[in-house]
Amino acid sequence: MTKKLQLAEEERTQHDQLREEWITGLSHDLKTPLSSMYGYAVMLNSDYHWSEEEVRQFAETIEKKASYMNALLDDLNYTYALQHRQVTLEERPVQLLQYVKDYSEKHIQASRLSVQGEEASVLLDAIAFERVLDNVVSNGLKYSEGIVRIRVERRNDEAILSIWNEAEPLPEQLLQQMFERYYRGTNTSETIEGTGLGLAIAKQIVHQQHGTIVARNASGGIEIVITLPMDQ
Incomplete structure (x- = not known):
């Protein structure tokens, strides 16, 4: 009983620490684009006569920041x-x-992707797992100028899906943090788009479908390995 109480505590x-981190992260993420939008609104509301081109650029920036905030809130609600x-994930047999x-x-683009391997039947929610590929494959494409290689293999009663992209090796701690929210940082002025929640969402979806997902340094790149139970 004492051990159970200790584990519960x-x-x-x-959970309390995680909630505090999420609140802190959300506050930071919303404050950054809001500050930018507020600044442009103040400029537009000033007595200065901005050119039509300048007004258009201000509006585009405000729209971009608002779109980011909307995507962030959508991803937070989904996580x-x-x-x-x-x-509710509806699992069906998928090759x-x-x-x-x-x-x-x-x-x-076919020139950016190589898909090889052997067929393996698994139980998946095809729609939800597409979001996993969206996040994992697009992450590889964003951080690599080369080809992203995908391979499917069967190992005993499991299917192994590996996604590799060329990249510099990472310390083990960063490989573990890759699936935590905001791994890539939260600066919305970066050229790399996204809310920073993509890989965290991918991990949650994979786990709900009884699989695992890990990242590792492999052959001059970063490899994300997803293991799924085979459909018996």
Whole structure:
């Protein structure tokens, strides 16, 4: 009983810390674009006569910041729903290699992607898992100028989906943090788009489908490995 109470207290403390980190992160993420929007609004409301081109540029910046904030709130709501099991995933048999090929033909330039391997049947929510690929594959494309290589293999009763992109090796701690929110940072002025929640969402979806996802240094790049149970 004492051990159970201790574990419950540790879990509560961890949840409290996580909630505080989320509130702090959200405050920072919303404050940055809001400050930018406020600044442009003040400029537009001044007595200075801005040119039509300047007004258009201000409006585009405000629209971009507002779009980022909307995407951030959508992703936060989705991660919360996933964490509290409020998203129902409908798992059906999927041929994983063909699924990835179909996805790549639909969404990715053929010259940027290589898909190989062997067929493996898994139980997936095809729509939700597409979001996993959106986040993981697009992350590889963003951080690499070369080809992203995807491979599907069968190992015992598991299907292994690996996504590799050329990159500098990372310390082990950063590889672990890759699936935490805001791994890439929260500066919305960066040229790399996104809310910083993509890989965290991917991890939650994979875990809900009874799989695992890890990142590692491999062959001159970063490899993300997703393991899924085979459809028996």
